[in-house]
Amino acid sequence: MQVQSKSFLKLWYDIYVSQYIQDRKEQVYMIDNLSAATVLHNGVKMPWLGLGVWRVSEGNEVVHSVTSAIRAGYKSIDTAAIYGNEEGVGKGIREGGVPREELFITSKVWNTNQGYESTLAAFEESRTKLGLEYLDLYLIHWPVAAQGKYKDTWRALEKLYKDGLVRAIGVSNFKVHHLQDLLADCEIAPMVDQVEYHPLLTQKELHSFCKDNKIQIEAWSPLMQGNLDQPVLNELSAKYKKSPAQIVIRWDLQNGVVTIPKSVTESRIIENANVFDFELSAEDMEKISGMNQDKRFGPDPDEFN
Numbered sequence: 001m002q003v004q005s006k007s008f009l010k011l012w013y014d015i016y017v018s019q020y021i022q023d024r025k026e027q028v029y030m031i032d033n034l035s036a037a038t039v040l041h042n043g044v045k046m047p048w049l050g051l052g053v054w055r056v057s058e059g060n061e062v063v064h065s066v067t068s069a070i071r072a073g074y075k076s077i078d079t080a081a082i083y084g085n086e087e088g089v090g091k092g093i094r095e096g097g098v099p100r101e102e103l104f105i106t107s108k109v110w111n112t113n114q115g116y117e118s119t120l121a122a123f124e125e126s127r128t129k130l131g132l133e134y135l136d137l138y139l140i141h142w143p144v145a146a147q148g149k150y151k152d153t154w155r156a157l158e159k160l161y162k163d164g165l166v167r168a169i170g171v172s173n174f175k176v177h178h179l180q181d182l183l184a185d186c187e188i189a190p191m192v193d194q195v196e197y198h199p200l201l202t203q204k205e206l207h208s209f210c211k212d213n214k215i216q217i218e219a220w221s222p223l224m225q226g227n228l229d230q231p232v233l234n235e236l237s238a239k240y241k242k243s244p245a246q247i248v249i250r251w252d253l254q255n256g257v258v259t260i261p262k263s264v265t266e267s268r269i270i271e272n273a274n275v276f277d278f279e280l281s282a283e284d285m286e287k288i289s290g291m292n293q294d295k296r297f298g299p300d301p302d303e304f305n
């Protein structure tokens, strides 16, 4: 009897535990350069690491950020209509010298354009400003639930997707209850939820809900908008000989979270991409997660209407 239960345990270990460990290892090791991508639930590949361009001025500043990133090997750029810099992003893409199909470009419909027809019009405006035939990802920027329009907006995104104008569609700043409401009433489930996510806001419940529903989590303000002077990060920075920014970006990747740090500084754009030559131990991953204070640098989506 004892022998039987021992061999059962071993079988269970071989099938489940060792497979889990293998999968985790593969996930971590496969994220080994800026082209490494997660596979969204519709099969589209989305790079794990990209450049964010919020609060980057239209014109030379954004063109320079985007071209610096593309020349450093970045494949993914995250903008939004409200950032007011889509024309510069488009110019940066053209000047970056990398074929369009190798890049992954995201934009978002702003709150005042929610609704079916107005979203279709907003998409067309973004696409024209960017100078692109198609976008890779288009997101609803905020649920603004008090407006009661995000389901109509979603139907417009579904149409854009079916028409082949966007390769993947998703949401941003959706909490679990917004996702549940949308999932109950949509034809195509969102592929991505882009939310505020960093060591001080680890979003455990939302992350696990998204995993269960095959929605890829993407971190905005991954660098806590520059508030990187934190004891745990400084300690790990000394230990791994990596900057606090690199420690946080690596923590995102090992957590299976797509991340889009913003910088207008070329040396930092390069630094933020230099995260593929080290691995945080499980213990140090936990240490960083233990920094959580449910602290937001941006608004709470339930209160942003």
Ligand SMILES: NC(=O)c1ccc[n+]([C@@H]2O[C@H](COP(=O)([O-])OP(=O)(O)OC[C@H]3O[C@@H](n4cnc5c(N)ncnc54)[C@H](OP(=O)(O)O)[C@@H]3O)[C@@H](O)[C@H]2O)c1
Pocket: 051, 052, 053, 054, 055, 078, 079, 141, 172, 173, 194, 195, 219, 220, 221, 222, 223, 224, 225, 226, 227, 228, 243, 245, 246, 260, 261, 262, 263, 264, 265, 268, 269, 271, 272, 298
């Ligand atoms: N969906 C949404 O509602 C939403 C909301 C906010 C942001 N986002 C997206 O997420 C992106 C990233 O978030 P974020 O712009 O709020 O902030 P972030 O990436 O968390 O932090 C950017 C700040 O960190 C600094 N920084 C960058 N690299 C650094 C490094 N290696 N060492 C030290 N400091 C560094 C930048 O300075 P410099 O630029 O001066 O180098 C900037 O001040 C945005 O750009 C946007 O694309 C989305």
